Amino acid sequence: MSPSATTTATPATNGNGTIKAKNGVNGSANGTHANGNGVARNGKNGKEAHLSSTELIRLENEHGAHNYHPLPVVFDRALGAKVWDPEGREYIDMLSAYSAVNQGHCHPRIVAALVAQAQKLTLSSRAFHNSVFGRFAERVGGVFGWEMVLPMNTGAEAVESALKLARKWAYLRKGVPEGEAIVLSVADNFHGRTLGVIRCVFLSSSDPSARVGFGPYLPGVGPTFVDPEAEGGSRVIRFGEISDLQRALELHGPRVAAFLVEPVQGEAGIIVPPPTYLPAVAALCKKHNVLLICGEIQTGLGRTGKMLAIDHAGIRPDIVFLGKALSGGVYPVSAVLADKDVMLCIQPGEHGSTHGGNPLACAVAITALDVLVEEDLSAHAARLGEVFRSSVLALKSPYIKTVHGLGLLNAVVIDQDTCTAARAARGQDVAGNKRRTAWQFCLLLKARGVLAKTTHGNVVRFAPPLVIEEADLVKAVKIIGECLVDLERLDEIPGDDSEEGGH
């Protein structure tokens, strides 16, 4: 019986409080089961009934963990840079699932690769070889220029893998005493959500939610280091401040395995470092025999106008990891890239993943890379990024503080205070949720058919699929202008629940 087929109208609980139908499929109390297209099937006669956006959001809120605060819009169908909700309303996607759908939603070639491979072989595990992984590994090497690839699934797993690899290298090759290796990172980096990874993220951010309440954290990893001359005895490595890393390496170099950095900080607000920063970082790492690890999960694969964001700086790190758009958003695929002298520090049995390197993932990723290269999406991103930034600036809105970014990874920083003050000056209410926020701006965008989200606070990220047509980008900018006017003038913001959401 297919999972979307019959459920019974008489639900029973499955022991952990959720409702379970007799056939073992979790369903709702009225015996309907959503099949993922906003379509519900009635258990008794199989007749289809559409669930509205409101009903789908209610189901999600009732039965799904509340670890995100989504904008109130339901994706039902998508193609390229366009998305449609169950009611058929069309939107321009300006987030790309956090830069996972660089190639555009449901790219026909990538979907075809998925379907073809799914009908042939989906999983071998790496207990055996499969007929696609080797081709994927060779292709990744050819595109990015590292000798070997370690395949994983999610971004956070790739980061964990890189941390393990760096520690192993430090003990085997650098001679760091066992148990003493340090991996330095940068304040406000973002690398994912696992326990190991959160130690390197968001240390001094205005949004501590990624870390607070989950300690104790992994020792020997993170953006702080002991400095007897600093106030309080420790210092934080700030992004773009080369003197911080210099000091950390002067004090602790012999025990430092690696320095981990995003070439452009994404979640921190699309922060592009000064052009001299990354070359100076690479030189310092070389001097102290420290591996340089660059996280290209959000910035890589054409997003910033080059295949990798490090290409802007002309550096070659020892380890790079990729995720998200490595599959065009069709399937979770991530990868760690390194040369043999580093990668072969990990031997059979020391690291792995049941799904990592599976044939389905590999077939999808090969095609996703083909699409990026053959459609020259980096160049498209570079050109349209200029168009985006210049046309947003040309709006000359008093409620935009800055526009910055690289390629099609951009931030528009909303001047919430100026907007609120303008309302007050016109005698409008500014108490409670009448105070103006970037979150409300995103709700206004959504109401006019543009989807974007704050990274945190007043920073709104605009990162459309790289296949977006110029006319749609220009239309989105026009709507940005209209929504900035609405932000000041409107009293009620549609859908406002007054919770400012980051992720």
Ligand SMILES: Cc1ncc(COP(=O)(O)O)c(C=O)c1O
């Ligand atoms: C820069 C960066 N690194 C790592 C991750 C984690 O990837 P995943 O969510 O696939 O674990 C993200 C996710 O947003 C990211 O933006």
